[in-house]
Amino acid sequence: MNFTGAKVKKSRALGVALTPKAERIMKKRPNPPGQAGGQRRRRKSDYGVQLLEKQRLRFQYNVGEKYLQRMFERASRMPGATGENLVGLLESRxxxxxxxxxxxxxxxxxxxxxxxxxxxxxxxxxxxxxxxxxxxxxxxxxxxxxxxxxxxxxxxxxxxxxxxxxxxxxxxxxxxxVPERQEVPVKCEEHLVVEYYSR
Known part of the structure; x- marks a missing residue:
């Protein structure tokens, strides 16, 4: 996968800057697209929260859904915490x-x-x-x-x-x-990604 869409819009939707330009704009407009500053966000379901974290991880590494699922399956067979293993595999690319x-x-x-x-x-x-x-x-x-x-x-x-x-x-x-999770500059609650794929 190579995401070619609007990086700033996707960054605002995910709540994580995917490019330096997105980082600058998000400091001024931190809310998701279509949401005014004073509006309250609707509370997401557990599934919605898990899906968001999975998408955050996927787009920060610019990988496709099938690839990420394969990496999750590989990480789950490795010793140790599956989420940390998954980040380690992605970071070794x-x-x-x-x-x-x-x-x-x-x-x-x-x-x-x-x-x-x-x-x-x-x-x-x-x-x-x-x-x-x-x-x-x-x-x-x-x-x-x-x-x-x-x-x-x-x-x-x-x-x-x-x-x-x-x-x-x-x-x-x-x-x-291969880094420890705390050393990797990726914004993601990887345990929620594990929960998403373990449903």
Missing amino acids: MDSIVLRSGFAPTIYAARQYVTHGHFLVNGQKATIPSQRLRPGDVISVKPRSQSLSMFSEFRDQGSSVPYVEAELGANTARFLY
């Missing part, structure tokens, strides 16, 4: 690590950069955004892509998380370890 490394401004851009063939993993061509990286894997910008403005623009930002070590001057980043 190639496009997620490109985003956390500082090579892309949004998950949507990260997916596009990967599919267009701008990255290598351990020196090998990698064009699948859902490719699961393992601790120790190194991603690098292909030599002929390094001069592109989209990479130089974000080169000074660096990694935003402790489990990715980025050397943007060298156009490389290393995935150090």
Whole structure:
């Protein structure tokens, strides 16, 4: 999946900023689309709350429904808390690590950069955004892509998380370890996602 709709509108509906632009606008207009500032929100059912959290998680990682369900099923077979396992699996994706490394401004851009063939993993061509990286894997910008403005623009930002070590001057980043849930900058009550899929 690659969501191509209005990111700001979707962000306001979900209550979580999907892009830097959405974050700026939501500070001024935090309410969902169509709801005036003074209006009270209708109370959601348990199912509605679970559905919202599932959608929040899905759109923050830019993945499809069938894919997310498959990842949930895999996470449920792993030892430990299913919700934390699910976030760990999603955070280990190639496009997620490109985003956390500082090579892309949004998950949507990260997916596009990967599919267009701008990255290598351990020196090998990698064009699948859902490719699961393992601790120790190194991603690098292909030599002929390094001069592109989209990479130089974000080169000074660096990694935003402790489990990715980025050397943007060298156009490389290393995935150090699968993170603990509290280290992942994703807004979601993952236990509600587990409840949604466990119905």
